[in-house]
Amino acid sequence: MATVSLRTPVISPATKPDAIRRLSSAKNLNGSLQVRDIINSPPKHHVQKSVFQLAVKSMKMSKPAFSPNCSIFQTNYMPALKFNTKIVRSSNIEKQEMQPALVVGVSVFILKDNKILFGRRRSLSVGANSYLLPGGHLELGESYEECATREVKEETGLDIKDIEWLTKTNKFYYDETHLEVTYVRAYLSDPDQTPQNVEPDKCEGWYWYDLNNLPEPMFGPLREMLQGGFSPFPNSS
Ligand SMILES: Nc1nc2c([nH]c(=O)n2[C@H]2C[C@H](O)[C@@H](COP(=O)(O)OP(=O)(O)OP(=O)(O)O)O2)c(=O)[nH]1
Numbered sequence: 001m002a003t004v005s006l007r008t009p010v011i012s013p014a015t016k017p018d019a020i021r022r023l024s025s026a027k028n029l030n031g032s033l034q035v036r037d038i039i040n041s042p043p044k045h046h047v048q049k050s051v052f053q054l055a056v057k058s059m060k061m062s063k064p065a066f067s068p069n070c071s072i073f074q075t076n077y078m079p080a081l082k083f084n085t086k087i088v089r090s091s092n093i094e095k096q097e098m099q100p101a102l103v104v105g106v107s108v109f110i111l112k113d114n115k116i117l118f119g120r121r122r123s124l125s126v127g128a129n130s131y132l133l134p135g136g137h138l139e140l141g142e143s144y145e146e147c148a149t150r151e152v153k154e155e156t157g158l159d160i161k162d163i164e165w166l167t168k169t170n171k172f173y174y175d176e177t178h179l180e181v182t183y184v185r186a187y188l189s190d191p192d193q194t195p196q197n198v199e200p201d202k203c204e205g206w207y208w209y210d211l212n213n214l215p216e217p218m219f220g221p222l223r224e225m226l227q228g229g230f231s232p233f234p235n236s237s
Pocket residue numbers: 053079104105106107108125126132133134135136137138179181219221222
């Protein structure tokens with residue numbers, strides 16, 4: 001088993017013990033890694049992410065290159081690009097300068113009868129403790145439809161069909177994150193399929209909600225849209 005330290009711009013003393021514990025027991029790392037410490041990097045040009053997701057994803061990508069001799073694992077993470085990660089040796093710690101980047105998200109209104117699927121995020125994630133749609137970040141070379149299909153499957157186990165573009169938001173956040181989110185709608189390929197909570201570390205569970213009885217607290221940008229009169233249902237205007 002290898003022991004590593006993680007370098008990340010987003011760790012706080014309060015969340016560190018929990019992040020180390022979660023990371024060390026992450027099932028998709030198959031017990032191959034023991035996390036010794038998580039170290040702060042300057043919060044410059046980074047994208048706010050849950051430390052847990054950030055580190056697990058980066059490690060998954062870098063695993064083939066992983067060597068037990070590495071004692072510092074540096075992750076400078078840009079979800080839109082996903083290649084700006086590298087392992088450095090403790091004796092020769094290089095610093096990788098981040099460039100500001102446009103981050104592209106895809107969120108999916110899965111519609112069933114007059115209901116929409118929402119899940120409540122656990123803490124440590126974007127939108128912590130609020131209700132969000134299934135979704136995630138566009139990977140390099142992926143279409144919006146491919147991203148929607150992949151993220152929904154990864155998070156809920158559901159297969160979707162008839163994906164249609166609905167709208168897009170474009171926001172620049174105080175931490176210099178430029179986030180563009182594309183919202184699509186889709187339907188279940190098999191109407192009898194039920195959502196599974198595939199990522200229980202990240203989400204409390206997935207449930208259907210009526211448009212007239214939406215769950216609270218809703219993720220801010222989503223609430224703004226829905227309270228502003230936006231409807232994901234066809235022929236609703
Ligand atoms: N999942 C989701 N993300 C949303 C919604 N509205 C919205 O602006 N976003 C933003 C927040 C994030 O910057 C981005 C998607 O992030 P995410 O937190 O779901 O990403 P993820 O970890 O599941 O996916 P990934 O990094 O594995 O690609 O889109 C929404 O309703 N659902």
